[in-house]
Amino acid sequence: MAADDDRPYPADTLGMDSAEMRRLGYAAVDAVIEHLESKNNSPAIASSDADTLLAALGGALPEQPQATDKSLELLMHTALHHQQHGDHPRYFARVPGPSSYAAIIGEWLGVGFNTIAASWPGGAGPSAIELIVINWLCQLMGLPEDYEGVLVSGGSQASLTAIAAVRASRGPGCVYLSDQTHASLGRALRTLGFDERHIRLLPSDAEHRLTEETVATAIAEDSRNGLSPLMVIATAGSTNTGVVDPLQELAALCDTWDLWLHVDGAYGAPAALSPKGAATLAGLDRADSLTLDPHKWLFQPYDVGCLLIKPGLLEPCFAMNPEYLKDVQGADNAVDFRNRGFELTRRSRALKLWLSFRSYGVAKFREAIEYSINLTEIAEDYLRKNPTRWEVVTPAQLGIICFSLRGETAEEHERRARALSESGFACVTTTRLKGRTVLRLCIINPLTTEWDIRETIDRLGA
Secondary structure (H helix, E strand, C coil): CHHHCCCCCCCCCCCCHHHHHHHCCCHHHHHHHHHHEEEEEEEEEECCCCHHHHHHHCCCCCCCCCCHHHHHHHHHHHHHCEEEEECCCCCCCCCHHEEEEEHHCCCCCHHHHCCCCCCCCHHHHHHHHHHHHHHHHHHHHHHHCCCEEEEECCHHHHHHHHHHHHHHHHHCCCCHHHHHHCCHHHHHHHCCCHHHEEEEEEECCCCCCCCCHHHHHHHHHHHHHHCCCEEEEEECCCCCCCCCCCCHHHHHHHHHHHEEEEEECCCCCCHHHHHHHHHHCCCHHHCCCEEHHHHHHHCCCCCCEEECCCCCCCHHHHCCCCHHHHCCCCCCCCCCCHHHHHCCCCCCCCHHHHHHHHCCCHHHHHHHHHHHHHHHHHHHHHHCCCCCCCEEEEEEECCCEEECCCCHHHHHHHHHHHHHHHHCCCCCCEEECCEEEEEEEECCCCCCHHHHHHHHHHHHHC
């Protein structure tokens, strides 16, 4: 009988020869590099009607092979063209995702090696990388070194995971959040079956913050009515205005009432790397749990979110060890990440973070974040120089500024933002603050220039 190593393998039905793999791989790399080098000359956002795209990309289910080069062209120039380009220097809508090239390489390698990070025996290397990245993120956020964590798709899943773990540990109760809290938090509470009486949506103050006084009043009222306070959700960088809730005061209130403090820092928390951001985010280190999205202000490609949390809550909530997984359980200090969240099959999202931190160093991230904060202040100064035309509604805060055209209606603000986005020059959206429609810029791309800012504002006002 021949040794196993001598047995011939059948031809790979779904394979390609090495020359063809390299040719197509190089073509894909070249396309990505061309995109990165020329994105400032491309539209910040492009769209098309559904019928046109479905006709161009669809057709009958292909029974036989079709030319891969033609399919690549369709992908690159049709499918991937028609989308928001969050890495464009003039993409200012929502929260951009300006990814870095080292992170892209890390993502490619994870896909190319078909990487999984569910159990230690099944993915020891990727799991070790994730543990290291979580520890690095805890250090960057100033959290205690014993905090644990898990990487997920984004802030929505990270907060959902945190809330589920806290409720499993402490039982049901009232959760306090503001009208400026990200909508995904309310959705998470409802998804988890929280009673509407326990979802305490509170008004923010004139500066759009959730204040200690407002929460304390609600807690006292609920306690008198026989309800159990459970958690306060604070925001570290709101999507609307970039505002940071008073973390120190809310943390002290939570200490007094023995409540859990969950901080949503999905976009804003990485600002703690910069001196200005760290001052604004004072008290972040007092969070019992913290969410952040590295695919935003840590310059990673979609998707990667992170939950950092006090130890001992995740596994009691999420661990599952059915009979078919008995042979793939970690031992000693090993971690089976499938037991830290909802995902059983989970790719490694840590590789790109690990490679980009090592490739650039934290100092480069700090420099890029500080640059964006300063650039937003420059945008505010530019608006204030023309007070008869522009009104600054909320000042520059963690890369976000809201403003309006004096005397213009909500419909006119929306029309101007839509027209500029449709032109492809820049992508801008409006938002509503206390019933008022305003224009908004989120400036967190280190490739954005002062000219980009001035020209975008000028075109909005033209």
